[in-house]
Amino acid sequence: QKEVEQNSGPLSVPEGAIASLNCTYSDRGSQSFFWYRQYSGKSPELIMFIYSNGDKEDGRFTAQLNKASQYVSLLIRDSQPSDSATYLCAVNGAGTALIFGKGTTLSVSS
């Protein structure tokens, strides 16, 4: 069974700090990795995806991928209270379906 693991949290950071969210996956054949943000009562929305080893930056967000360690992370710089949400890591699984982790809840305090 292919698995995606995330620490459920909550991860609490003060406003302006860097939030670091981590994810590990079991299938070495995985090719693409996605981060979604989900506000309470809402559906997940895509933040970014990465498929090459290294870092990918988009505004305040940086995704980091290490395929050898089967590890992907999301850094949020200058965290804002509006970043408080659950962050879902997803990995491409069988065919075109994504396998999701259970999510990490982030709380940013002002």
Added chain:
Amino acid sequence: DVKVTQSSRYLVKRTGEKVFLECVQDMDHENMFWYRQDPGLGLRLIYFSYDVKMKEKGDIPEGYSVSREKKERFSLILESASTNQTSMYLCASSFSGARSYNSPLHFGNGTRLTVT
């Protein structure tokens, strides 16, 4: 922008009823998916479809069926609703192409189904 529309935001049904959840996307995506989301269990894949009239079982297909008669529409059917099917149901779609493994899912707003 991709728009994935689920027909109902909230639904209350009785045990044993047949329930239809409808999903329509407007981006000509080949792939469509049904997930359910429960506290502590995360998102779990029920069924997906990569083409009209094609379907594949996900991780938890028991008690569900699907229909995809048109490319833009993917229906989830609960043949005889049970209380353990009370959940948030999320439909999603994605592009299928040469590098489809990079294709993200676009989600609808979800249907919160309560079975009493």
